[in-house]
Amino acid sequence: MTEPSNATFNSGLIDFIATSPTPFHATREMARQLSDAGFREIDEADHWQLEPGGRYFVIRNGSSLIAFIHGRAPLAESGIRMLGAHTDSPCLKVKPNAKVTSAGYYQLGVETYGGVLLSTWFDRDLSLAGRVTFRSASGSPASRLIDFRAPIAVVPSLAIHLDREANRNRSINPQTDIRPILMLADENPDEFTFSALLMAQLQAEHPGLEVREILDFELSLYDTQKPAQMGLKGEFVASARLDNLLSCYVGLDAIKRADDAQSCLLVCTDHEEIGSASACGAKGPMLEQFLQRLQPDVSARLRTLDASMMISADNAHAVHPNFVQKHDAEHGPVLNAGPVIKINANQRYATTSETSGLFKMLCAQVGVSVQSFVSRTDMECGSTIGPITSAEVGVKTIDVGVPTFAMHSTRELAGSDDAFALARVIQAYFARPQAPGRFETQ
Incomplete structure (x- = not known):
């Protein structure tokens, strides 16, 4: 697949969001694009036989989806490169x-x-x-x-x-x-x-x-106002549902471009905005049940999870120029300065120094700048599917996102460089030959 330019990527992002007014429509569009890219839909009601080199996707409730490339490298040694996002918006x-x-x-x-x-x-x-x-x-x-x-x-x-x-x-x-x-x-x-x-x-x-x-x-x-690339120099993308269809599209584009050398997984679940507690939400059993069917043997599955990592991708709060005081002065992301690592001491985000370190290495590998976000200590912090997935599945996790204005508005705003930059990092992550969950400790 030909590598896209920033303009081509943003055009695809805008078309995807315009086609996806609800989680049901977003999931249907992801399924269509995955099918066109050679992924085969599997039904939860059927018996599965997932083979190395195979490309698959499964849908639950019509609003949540898992896409999976079964890499040719042994799962328990190479792990799974996971990316998670959510399909719903306020x-x-x-x-x-x-x-x-x-x-x-x-x-x-x-x-x-x-x-x-x-x-x-x-x-x-x-x-x-x-x-x-x-x-x-x-x-x-x-x-x-x-x-x-x-x-x-x-x-x-x-x-x-x-x-x-x-x-x-x-x-x-x-x-x-x-x-x-x-x-x-x-x-x-x-x-x-x-x-x-x-x-x-x-x-x-x-x-x-x-x-x-x-x-x-x-x-x-x-x-009904269409998404648009705007600004005097075209430096912004304005749209409804950037939180979090932008991240869904980043993962979709990256997994479509991944080869079958390593195992990669994209999970886009519904109901994040209301706590993820549903059969098709991140707090539900969908991902865990997929992994159980992929590897019925408990020991092999636990070894695979130990070698794996999850990148939870969800938009981050950019510093609003009219409300600078709402941010920690040393941790204020700006638009078009790269993806953001989200950190919280109370585990509202699941980032650790190890997962953050690997993400920074991936950014450096592809020449992408990286930023950090920490909420003001006197303000309550939001959360994502990251801590939920980490706790439910037991996989090392990092929370990242594209800096955004007006989150949860009918018209959100992001930088026109940042989603493409994050997609390049995820492509490098999906191609990483070393087990992403294994770190040297001695």
């Missing part, structure tokens, strides 16, 4: 009884998913996407993905004339203030049902599909 999700009628408008009842920066959802052209479960013509339950694509909803701000304190002391009630408007209500409000809307969209996106009854759905609102 958003507004539609409630089961979706239709709300107020003051002559049809609205959607929504709830917040994860740590949403609510103020950024006002006055945006919003669309709707996700998974719909229905009763098929055979009478069995079935599911399909939908994406309205067009801007069909909006959450208008309250005019400042009606809230003179809006610029000084504004609070947002997530129950009452962020219900999106769909359209004007007609004289017969019972004629419009949300189920009928979903049924029509299913049939529009999946011609010939027979839908007897809408059973349930998992739908998210998203901003």
Whole structure:
């Protein structure tokens, strides 16, 4: 596979995010690209026979994915070069009884998913996407993905004339203030049902599909503004869901380019923004069960894990020029200065001196600058899938990420050099012949 330029990489990143308004769509797109790159999908319901030199991927819940290259080097000696990211992002999700009628408008009842920066959802052209479960013509339950694509909803701000304190002391009630408007209500409000809307969209996106009854759905609102490379010199990438589809794309691009000399694994799980505690989250058994099926023998599996390492990739907080005081003065990452190693004394990040040292060596190997992030000691620190995976699986781990502004906004901002730089480091990591989890201690 031809090595990409920075511009080519960013173009692919932008297209990937635009195609992935929900974790379901992101997983489907990763599966498509992996299939095109020669990876074979395996089903958890089948018996597995994973052979050295083989390329595989497995999906759980339609929203989490593991891609694996079974290297030709012995697993227990060479280990597995793992990279982890997450497919979900904070958003507004539609409630089961979706239709709300107020003051002559049809609205959607929504709830917040994860740590949403609510103020950024006002006055945006919003669309709707996700998974719909229905009763098929055979009478069995079935599911399909939908994406309205067009801007069909909006959450208008309250005019400042009606809230003179809006610029000084504004609070947002997530129950009452962020219900999106769909359209004007007609004289017969019972004629419009949300189920009928979903049924029509299913049939529009999946011609010939027979839908007897809408059973349930998992739908998210998203901003229809396209991702873009921007800035006076094109030095930024602006998009929704950079946290953390950017890291998913970095891992996807790197594993597609890896050869089969060494064993490499990409795991992209759902539900990180709400704690990862699900069957398809990092706190669930998905990765551990994959490794058990890869190596049923406990001793061989533990030897492999001892030789392995996980890079947990999730965006890092860049120093905001208007809020410099929110950062530790000696640990403030800046955009386009390279990937960030994230460190926390209380294990909110899983980085150790050994895993950090190896990552710094990889950065030097490919000529990429590296930065460090530590939260102010008087501020609470966030976390990632890194500590969870390290604790659940028992693998040495480092937390890294691309520096980002406006995390959890509908429009986040990263440097146009940093994702490509991280991808180059991950490519070197996947190609490393030495066991990444083995360090000299004497």
